[in-house]
Amino acid sequence: MVKTSSVTKLKKQENYIGYLFASPWLIGLIVLGIFPIFMSLYFSFTNYNMISAPTWVGFTNYRILFTNDDLFWKSLGNTVYHVMIAVPLGIIVGIALALLLNSKVKGMSIYRTMFYLPNVVSVVAMTLLWLWLFQPNFGLINQLLSPFYKLFNLEPLGWYLDQNMSKMTLILMGLWTAGGSMVIYLAQMQDIPVTLYESAEIDGAGWFKKTIHITLPLMTPSIFFNFIMGLIGSFQVFTIAYIMTNGGPSRSTYYYAYYLFDKMMNDNAMGMASAMAWILLVMVLIVTIVALRLNKFVFYLGEET
Amino acid sequence: MKKIIISLCLVLLGVFFIGCDGGTSDRVIIDFWHMSPVGSESFSATKQIINEFNESQELYTVKGTGFGFWDYWDKIAVAISSKTAPDIGFSTIDDVPIRAEAGVLYNISDLIDADPDGIDIEELYQSQLDFATYEGDLYALPFTATTRVLYYNLDMFAEVGLTEADVPTTWEELHTVAKQLDVDEDGVIQQLGFDPTYGNATYHGYLWQCGLDFFDDDLNPTLNTQKHIDVLQWMIDFNSEYTRNQLVAFGDANAMLGINVFAGERVAMIVEVDGLYQIIQNAGATFNYGVTSIPLPDEDGVRVNWGSGFSVELYDNRKNEEDQKAGAWEFLKYLMSKEVQKEFSTANGWLMAHQEAMEEVAEGNAIMTRLLEEVAYARDKRYVPYAPSWHGNDWQPYYNQALNRELTAEQALAAARANYLQKKENWEATH
Numbered sequence: 001m002v003k004t005s006s007v008t009k010l011k012k013q014e015n016y017i018g019y020l021f022a023s024p025w026l027i028g029l030i031v032l033g034i035f036p037i038f039m040s041l042y043f044s045f046t047n048y049n050m051i052s053a054p055t056w057v058g059f060t061n062y063r064i065l066f067t068n069d070d071l072f073w074k075s076l077g078n079t080v081y082h083v084m085i086a087v088p089l090g091i092i093v094g095i096a097l098a099l100l101l102n103s104k105v106k107g108m109s110i111y112r113t114m115f116y117l118p119n120v121v122s123v124v125a126m127t128l129l130w131l132w133l134f135q136p137n138f139g140l141i142n143q144l145l146s147p148f149y150k151l152f153n154l155e156p157l158g159w160y161l162d163q164n165m166s167k168m169t170l171i172l173m174g175l176w177t178a179g180g181s182m183v184i185y186l187a188q189m190q191d192i193p194v195t196l197y198e199s200a201e202i203d204g205a206g207w208f209k210k211t212i213h214i215t216l217p218l219m220t221p222s223i224f225f226n227f228i229m230g231l232i233g234s235f236q237v238f239t240i241a242y243i244m245t246n247g248g249p250s251r252s253t254y255y256y257a258y259y260l261f262d263k264m265m266n267d268n269a270m271g272m273a274s275a276m277a278w279i280l281l282v283m284v285l286i287v288t289i290v291a292l293r294l295n296k297f298v299f300y301l302g303e304e305t
Numbered sequence: 306m307k308k309i310i311i312s313l314c315l316v317l318l319g320v321f322f323i324g325c326d327g328g329t330s331d332r333v334i335i336d337f338w339h340m341s342p343v344g345s346e347s348f349s350a351t352k353q354i355i356n357e358f359n360e361s362q363e364l365y366t367v368k369g370t371g372f373g374f375w376d377y378w379d380k381i382a383v384a385i386s387s388k389t390a391p392d393i394g395f396s397t398i399d400d401v402p403i404r405a406e407a408g409v410l411y412n413i414s415d416l417i418d419a420d421p422d423g424i425d426i427e428e429l430y431q432s433q434l435d436f437a438t439y440e441g442d443l444y445a446l447p448f449t450a451t452t453r454v455l456y457y458n459l460d461m462f463a464e465v466g467l468t469e470a471d472v473p474t475t476w477e478e479l480h481t482v483a484k485q486l487d488v489d490e491d492g493v494i495q496q497l498g499f500d501p502t503y504g505n506a507t508y509h510g511y512l513w514q515c516g517l518d519f520f521d522d523d524l525n526p527t528l529n530t531q532k533h534i535d536v537l538q539w540m541i542d543f544n545s546e547y548t549r550n551q552l553v554a555f556g557d558a559n560a561m562l563g564i565n566v567f568a569g570e571r572v573a574m575i576v577e578v579d580g581l582y583q584i585i586q587n588a589g590a591t592f593n594y595g596v597t598s599i600p601l602p603d604e605d606g607v608r609v610n611w612g613s614g615f616s617v618e619l620y621d622n623r624k625n626e627e628d629q630k631a632g633a634w635e636f637l638k639y640l641m642s643k644e645v646q647k648e649f650s651t652a653n654g655w656l657m658a659h660q661e662a663m664e665e666v667a668e669g670n671a672i673m674t675r676l677l678e679e680v681a682y683a684r685d686k687r688y689v690p691y692a693p694s695w696h697g698n699d700w701q702p703y704y705n706q707a708l709n710r711e712l713t714a715e716q717a718l719a720a721a722r723a724n725y726l727q728k729k730e731n732w733e734a735t736h
Contacts, residue, residue: 047735050386051407057735064731070724137554161553163711250711251702265379266694267728268403271735 044274050264054271061275072276074251075259078167082237082255086171087230091223093178098185099211112186115179127243130173134159160245163252170240170253181226188222189215191301220298228291235284256280332366335632336391338381340615341653342371350652358639365632385409390620392633393640398436398447398616400688405439411619414442416634423638428659436685437616445616446641447658449649452579452679453505453610455600459593461486461496461573472597479574479600480543486573487544494547494555499574501540503556503566506576506599508704509696510611511536513684515602519696519725524689526725528718536602537707537714549709579676583654596675598682612683614658617641656680691732692725699724 019026044061046054065072101112118126133140142149142156149156160169196214205213216223238257241247247254247262260280264273341351348371355369370391372380377395384390390409404410417424424446426434433447457472465485473479483498497503501511509519515536521527544552559566567575568585570592575581576599585594599610617640619633639645646662649655656676657663663680667673689695700721707717 049403049407050382051404051409060735064734068727068731070727135557136550138558158550161550246701247698248702248705249709250706254702262694262698266698267691268693 040274040277043271044278046271048270048274049268050270051268057271061272062279065272065275065279071251071254071259075254075256078252078254079235079237079256081167082171083231083234085168086174086234086237087227089171089175090178090181090230091226093175094181094226095185095216095219095223097178097182098189099215101182102186102189112183116183117179118176119180123239124243126176127173127240130176131160131244134169134173136161160253161249163248163250166245166249166252170237170244173240173244181230184222184226185219188219192218193301217299218301221300224294224298227294228288231287231291232284235280235287332362332364333628333632335365335367335393335629335636337367337369337633337636338377338384338391338394339369339371340374340377340395342373345371345373347653350648354640354645354648354652358636361639362635365635367632367636385620388622388624390622392626392629393617393619393636395448395615396445396618398433398445398614399685400693401437401445401616401618402439402688403690404618405442405444408623409621410444411621411630411633412442413437413444413446413619413637416619417443420634420638423634424641428643428661430658430660430680430683432612432684433614433658445618446637447614448617448640449614450612450656450658450663450680450683451614452612452656452676452683453510453576453599454579454596454676454679455574455598456567456577456581456594456596457574458567458570458572459595461570469595472595473574473600474598475600475604475606476539476602483543483574489547492551494551497544497552497555497572499543499572500552500556501543501576502552502708503572504575504577504581505611507611507696508537508540508700509686510576510599510609511540511602513609513611514599514606516607518687519700520687520689524687524691524729526722526729528722528725533718534714537718541708541710541714579656579679580654582672582676586654596672596679598679608682609684610679610682611686612680613685614656690736691729695725699728 043054045056045058047057047061048054097115101108101115105111121129134142136142136156136158139159141159146156148154158165160166192215196218197210200210200214236257237255238261241253241255241258242261245253247258256276257280260273260276263269263276337355339351341347351369351371355367359366378397381390381394381396385404396404401410417426429447430450433450434443437443437445437447455472459469462468462471467482467485471482473482479499486496486498487494488496512518512533515532517527517530517532517536519526519528527533555571556566559569559571565575565577565581565584566572567577567581568588568590570590582596598608601608617637619630619637621630640649641659643659643662643665646657646659647666650657650663650666657666660677663673663677667677686696692699703712703717703721703724706712706720707714712720
């Protein structure tokens with residue numbers, strides 16, 4: 001009995017010490033994470049201008065957003081468009097780069113570094129750089145394309161200044177950082193056992209068949225990971241539009257997160273902005289849960305089938 | 306060895322405590338937030354002004370904290386919200402009532418009543434004082450003033466045989482003179498006489514000149530009259546011989562390099578804020594230029610320009626900090642004194658709120674004198690609680706669609722009005 005009691009005491013002591021060591025992180029989580037999350041939920045049911053005390057308005061903020069706010073739907077539509085194109089395109093470009101950089105060419109590490117480099121550039125710097133490149137009148141891209149425009153007698157593209165092109169311009173710009181996902185694809189590609197390729201070669205498979213039947217299926221875990229992360233990230237698109245287009249032209253790049261920011265900073269409507277944040281959270285959760293159902297198509301190497 | 310380390314630690318501890326004392330242990334620390342961070346051109350002068358105050362004091366020490374202009378607004382908003390605002394700081398003057406109503410500002414009128422010789426209110430512009438007034442009492446003081454004027458390049462005028470006597474005073478004259486100053490080669494703009502969308506010209510500024518506004522006295526959006534449409538149409542058509550793309554590209558070419566299109570000698574006339582004078586001075590420009598009132602729509606037009614300015618406010622964090630309040634008031638009196646206002650103007654190139662101080666700064670300077678004259682006609686935008694950014698984010702998309710001819714002037718104004726009405730309805734539902 002005495003022995004058991006001292007073991008329990010020791011266990012308790014160990015637990016206390018464990019909590020003590022974990023306390024910096026736990027305090028950070030509670031104070032900087034959980035507390036603001038619940039406060040924002042409370043604010044979403046209030047009218048709060050960030051100066052006066054919040055006043056309870058119940059579900060009014062949510063009702064207004066869903067039933068009487070044209071910009072809410074406009075910004076949501078813009079965001080969904082961005083998600084639907086940027087996420088698959090990002091995956092395709094990332095995989096294409098990984099396939100290219102998986103070959104045994106001299107100086108490959110230099111190429112890999114070059115493609116990854118844009119990921120270490122700050123988003124602000126990147127956006128300012130592309131602002132110059134895409135400038136319709138004197139930007140480098142239109143200068144390079146000018147022979148093409150002349151040949152086909154076309155008007156130079158307006159890129160981010162054209163409301164029909166602006167969303168696509170931001171998506172194309174985002175592809176510059178596809179090197180980030182490329183690294184993950186590349187790592188997974190190098191995990192694929194060489195024996196699989198060898199046996200396929202014996203059966204007469206070429207590069208294309210090996211890619212379709214071995215490489216891509218075995219890359220589905222990383223494709224799935226990048227897909228989920230891309231979905232979550234794309235719903236929050238903000239910085240590139242804030243810097244490059246100010247949400248324009250004609251609100252064509254006025255994304256959900258941008259409208260949320262404006263509600264908070266320009267309209268002093270923290271309550272409404274908090275409601276938007278919670279709606280976004282629920283939307284992303286639903287989309288992610290639906291997306292997770294695709295997990296059945298993911299092939300995990302080494303798993304029993 | 307152990308003894309040496311312990312001795313060293315004790316010495317360092319002693320130095321630390323002496324450092325903390327700083328010779329001001331019995332003084333009340335007053336926090337002052339400003340917009341001259343370390344590294345900015347005005348940092349040294351601002352620090353000098355603060356140091357001079359501290360040297361003159363036995364009771365208070367002002368601790369200045371500078372933030373960049375664009376960072377400042379978020380910082381002060383969050384600080385006010387979290388009751389950690391500085392004792393004294395700058396803000397925007399048009400929305401003083403919202404802070405006064407929330408009880409986060411000390412009543413300046415009460416402080417003036419208790420210390421009538423502290424600040425000479427007569428030296429401040431009444432129009433600015435009106436904005437800082439809530440329920441009959443002052444809750445802030447205007448610290449700076451802003452005005453918008455027409456800048457004109459006399460060298461460009463001379464090239465086409467025009468003189469200062471030809472500087473336009475009406476919109477019709479403006480158009481006639483501007484067209485004489487346009488230069489293009491094979492359809493590519495080389496020089497532009499004037500464009501009503503360049504610089505700091507605004508649609509609401511032109512509306513004010515016509516006796517119109519975005520909102521009526523009850524803050525209902527107007528914008529739906531033929532006169533509103535006509536003003537916007539005038540702006541759209543002013544340079545109708547060029548496409549919007551050409552005009553934007555011509556303006557952008559300089560703006561992206563951070564060069565003002567007038568300072569870069571690309572346009573002959575522009576509506577700009579008083580700050581452009583300082584920019585031209587700092588750039589060491591050698592061309593001849595002048596400033597005048599913005600041309601009026603016609604003889605019946607209203608002489609008015611959009612002016613604003615920073616307010617200086619004493620923040621009440623609701624912690625009964627009477628010593629801080631008294632110290633902040635002392636510092637406010639110092640900031641609003643003629644000599645300090647002159648120092649700020651010289652250091653930052655700002656137009657300050659103190660009229661006599663500015664008259665002395667502007668003495669012998671024709672441009673400054675003219676800018677000061679226009680301050681008397683400056684008017685700030687109204688604070689619209691349901692659309693605080695009515696002139697910015699709320700209006701710009703419709704404005705740009707009209708300029709790009711994606712919508713007619715009438716359609717753009719109707720769409721903008723519908724947006725304001727929806728915002729108003731939604732605001733009322735939550736207040």
